[in-house]
Amino acid sequence: MKSGPLPIAREGYPFLLISLALTLLGAWLFWPLGVAFGLAFLFCLNFFRDPARTPPADTGLLVSPADGTVLKIESLSSGPYMKEPHQKVSIFMSPFNVHVNRIPCDGKVEEVHYFPGKFFVASLDKASLENERNAVVLKTPQGQKVAFVQIAGLVARRIVCYLRENTPVSRGERYGMIRFGSRMEVCLPPEWQVTVKPGQKVFAGESSLARMN
Structure with a gap:
């Protein structure tokens, strides 16, 4: 994109x-x-503003795929996008945030799945599995999996994703957007060190979400 x-x-x-x-x-x-x-x-x-973003010089950092506020950080034994144990970082994007989404780390796209659904307020927990969403599963050069999920909200009813399976991608690269307020979830390996906390503001392509071990 x-x-x-x-x-x-x-x-x-x-x-x-x-x-x-x-x-x-x-x-x-x-x-x-x-x-x-x-x-x-x-x-x-x-x-629809789309400012230039520069990823951190430290290539060991996974960056946020979205602008917004960190809602919660969870440790899960399994999930719909990663069956193995993982951490999940949820980010709420208000209508006033930049809504262009960016790749969180280098790798190759393994899966892209679109799920039709409802349009609950994106900050609600039930929006995670019941709202319209688009999930991307990426494999890093080290063979680890990362999933990032665009979730439509009450006002946002149009998810845009330009990624295709088997496509190599780079950290900070634009890949899509969600119109008018939404949510982004990032699923990470359990051994990675999350570098944000709930309530923290993050910026797509620039803010660190985790250190990749």
């Missing part, structure tokens, strides 16, 4: 063009309507 010539995700271009056209039309017909559509244009401009 590449960004366009402006620091705006290409998925946002239709929304920006439509809201801009409505702003101009509204300003011509009835100026309060133009103001309302202008605010919608500014919201879309902010939502």
Whole structure:
């Protein structure tokens, strides 16, 4: 996934063009309507921003695949995306966060699974397994598995993922987005040292989530 010539995700271009056209039309017909559509244009401009990100120089760090706030960190014996014991870091993305998603570590995509579902508020635990979601399972050069899951929320009802199975990927690379508020979950090997805590703000492609052992 590449960004366009402006620091705006290409998925946002239709929304920006439509809201801009409505702003101009509204300003011509009835100026309060133009103001309302202008605010919608500014919201879309902010939502679809796609700033450049630089991963940490330390290649032993797994980076966050999403902007947002860490909700919880769990140790699980098994799960729907990794059958073996693992840790899971859940991140909530508000409508005001950057929503472009990035690869957390180098590796090769082994599996990509899309699951249709409901649209509960993304911060709720039941959203993890009941909402619309897209899961990617990646194998690192060392042979360890990492899974990262895009989960749609109450407002976010469109998951975008450009990854395909058997594709090599690099840490910090753009791979998709979720529109208008959502959740991201990252499943890690149990021996990796998680470097974040609940309530912490993280940034896709830059913030460390864990040290890969």
